Amino acid sequence: MKKTFILLTLLLLSITGFSQKLTEYKYVIVPAKFSFLKDANKYNLNALTKMVFEKKGYVVLYDTDILPDDLAKNRCKALSADMLEDNTLFSTKIKIELKDCKNQTVFFSEEGTSRLKELDKAYIQAFRIVGKSIDEGLAMAKPATNQEEEVAVVKEEAAPKAVETVKAVETTTPVATKTVIFSGALYAQPIAEGYQLVDSTPKIVMKLLKTGNADMFIAKKDAIQGVLIKRNNAWYFEYYQNEKLLSEKMDIKF
Known part of the structure; x- marks a missing residue:
């Protein structure tokens, strides 16, 4: 019994130390297209993966x-x-x-599974499990990863050349290229897989599918599919159009 306890303690300490090492990283790089799919961001899986790691504090x-x-x-x-x-x-x-940069595996999420026949719904259902396991199992990236930006700003006052470094960092911030405000409030009505958003008519404007994160949904608006994400207590519908990331600020009443 004593040996078992010691082994479990050592295992717990090694896992904790391993998790702490991951918090030292500043960036996570996500493929624009996963190798087993034909198209970039198919089923919104790449955008979802990107946003899950952004929620953990990484620059993605x-x-x-x-x-x-x-x-x-x-x-x-x-x-x-x-x-x-x-x-x-x-x-x-x-x-x-x-x-990591040495091609060594440092983290695996829980495997997400689905038995749904429709692939778009199956992948989203499976990703809910994956996203939840990342959210719960991966420690937050340390805020200290932004120290380089702070140092660059301090240097800017003493030496103007540092301005170039600051600009280079700023361009990597995951902000949409254009933000517009959607006019009119939308009201959330629960459905089996999430919500439908209706206007005052009432007309169905958008459908939301749940993910493993309460602040993020797969969103479908007419022929456009994107992601609805909560940021700074506001909701944004983000999607790609002509290879540009667009963001619509939404007024949603849940």
């Missing part, structure tokens, strides 16, 4: 983005995320893997 980039100067000089500041699938004839199975 797609592998097609221009790297900031500090990351270009030292790729070991970033973890690389990938989604692995192990689908069978009757089930959809996915999980997220994180690797």
Whole structure:
């Protein structure tokens, strides 16, 4: 019994130390297209993966983005995320893997599974499990990862050349290229898989599908599919149009 207790204690300490090491990283790089899917951001899986890690405090980039100067000089500041699938004839199975710059696996999410026949719904249902396990199992990135930006700002006062460094960091912040405000309030009505948003008519304007995060939904508005995310106590509908990330600020009454 005593030996078992010692082994469990050592295992717990090693896991804790391992989690602490992950908090030292500043960046997570997510593929714009997962290898097992034909299109970029198919089923919104890439955008969802990006936002899950942003919620944990990381600066998240797609592998097609221009790297900031500090990351270009030292790729070991970033973890690389990938989604692995192990689908069978009757089930959809996915999980997220994180690797360091030495190509060593440092984190696995819980495997998300779904037996739904429609693939778009199956992947979203499976991702809820994946996203929840990342949210609960991965420690928050340390705020200290932003120290370089603070140092750059201090240097800016003494030496104007540091301005270039600040601008390089700012361009990597995951902010939409254009933000517009959606006119009129929308009212959330519960449905089986999430909510439908209606206006005062009432007309259904948007449908929301739940994810593993209460502050994030898969959103469908007409032919546009994107993500509804809560940021600074406000809701934003974010989606891609002509390869540009757009963001609509929404007034939603839940």
